[in-house]
Amino acid sequence: MKKNTLESLIWTRITRFVTESNHLSNDFLKRFGLTTAQFDVLIQxxxxxxxxxxxxxxxxxxxxGGISRMLARLEKDGLIERKQEWKIKKISLTNKGEEILEVATPEQVVFQSSFFNEALTEEELKKLYELTTKLQKYAHEKNLEQQ
Amino acid sequence: MKKNTLESLIWTRITRFVTESNHLSNDFLKRFGLTTAQFDVLIQxxxxxxxxxxxxxxxxxxxxGGISRMLARLEKDGLIERKQEWKIKKISLTNKGEEILEVATPEQVVFQSSFFNEALTEEELKKLYELTTKLQKYAHEKNLEQQ
DNA sequence: TTTTATCAGTTGACTAGTAAAGTGATAATA
DNA sequence: TATTATCACTTTACTAGTCAACTGATAAAA
Structure with a gap:
């Protein structure tokens, strides 16, 4: 029974990379009182x-459900606000949220980029972008089919 | 303030791909009563x-702490056993764990591989393996430095 | 007008993880 | 021998997410 195809080796590399670079980003973002997940949401x-x-x-x-909980935390910390409008809630950043991002974003972008540009060449980066775009599109479509 | 470098675009693609393909795998593994995280641990x-x-x-x-909790769940489900030996605990699969893996592994490997080989060519897979290996090694080393 | 459907979000019970403090056995030192 | 350090693991309090059942408001059908 073969359990180590090239594909599953790639899978392991990718998931380990994501968790390890997440740890590093969490550590880095601590100075702004943010986690990687929160930073991701705030940028969106x-x-x-x-x-x-x-x-x-x-x-x-x-x-x-996940976004509901996440936004409850961010609202409690005063980084975002939710305004009930008709039957939907419109989310936007507060001044505090905006100010924190203004400082955090450029630093975090440089830090996050370093995982890639210190390990790979410009050529490799372009290739990786192309490959990951294909992968993500495919997985996204497959997810939509499922529902 | 530039927040969309090529690197951060790749980052987004990778993390979205990982969560989406994790959803798919979780769904697939439900028939064996397993989650992707549990399957990963059991294989190791x-x-x-x-x-x-x-x-x-x-x-x-x-x-x-994380592995302690995970193993407590797997032990409760009767898939693994922990034998206290001197001051360490030696982990191994139970018969039940071994039997489930025997059926689940070949199917899960095929399913997981499909995310890659249906979206990419053989050539691209090799390149991707090379690139993700570099990335993971780099992030792993950086994590070790941190401690 | 009453009922029913639908839609946006919340909540409960869960898995999966973290950091940091705590436990209990073994080993090293005074 | 008594004390202290260390080591392997657990626990507490938390973030972050899942699914599925639940609100509460609006819209559509009876």
Whole structure:
């Protein structure tokens, strides 16, 4: 019984890479009082605000319930606000949220980029972008089919 | 303020791919009463048994506390056993664990591989393996430095 | 107008993980 | 021998997520 195909070796590499670089980013973002997941969500809100919870959930590939909890925490910390409007809730950043991102984003982008550009050449980066785009599109479509 | 470098685009693709393909695998493994995380741990135990908790934690990039909880669940389900031996605990699969893996592994390997080989060519797979190996090695080293 | 459906979000019970403090056995030192 | 350190693991309190059942408001059908 073969359990180590090239594909499953890649799978292991990718998941280990994601958890390890997540640890590093969490550590780095501690100075701003943020986690990697929170930073990810805040960036999406900043880009698309005002946005509904369902739209946001779709963008960060999390369930309705997951985004509900996450936003409850971010609201408690005063980083975002939810305004009930008709039967939907429109999410946007507060001034505090906006200010933190202004400082955190450039630093986090440089830090996060370092995992890639210190390990790979410019050519390899382009190839990797191409390959991961294909993978993600395929997995995304397969997920949509499932429902 | 530039927040969309090629690197951070790759980051997003990779993390979204990992969560989406994890959903698919979780769904697939439901028929064996397993989650993707549990399957991952069981395969490592099968490969290295008898193994200590600390060694196992290292292999699956999880903390001591994390592996302790995970193994408590797997033990409760009767898939593994922990034998106290001197001051360490040696982990191994039970018959039940071994039997489930025997059926689940070939199917899960085929399913997991499909995310890759249906989206990419053989050539691209080899390239991707090369690139992800570099990435993971780099992130792993950086994590070791941190401690 | 009452009922029913639907839609956006929340909540309960769970898995899976973290950091940091705690436990209990073994080994090293005073 | 008594004390202290260390080691392997557990536990507490938390973030982050899942699914599925539940609200509560709006819209559509009877």
């Amino acid at each position: 809100i900043q880009t698309y605000q005002p946005i509904t919870q369902s739209e946001l959930a779709e963008k960060v590939t999390v369930t309705q | 135990i099968q490969t290295y048994q008898p193994i200590t908790q600390s060694e196992l934690a290292e292999k699956v990039t999880v903390t001591q």
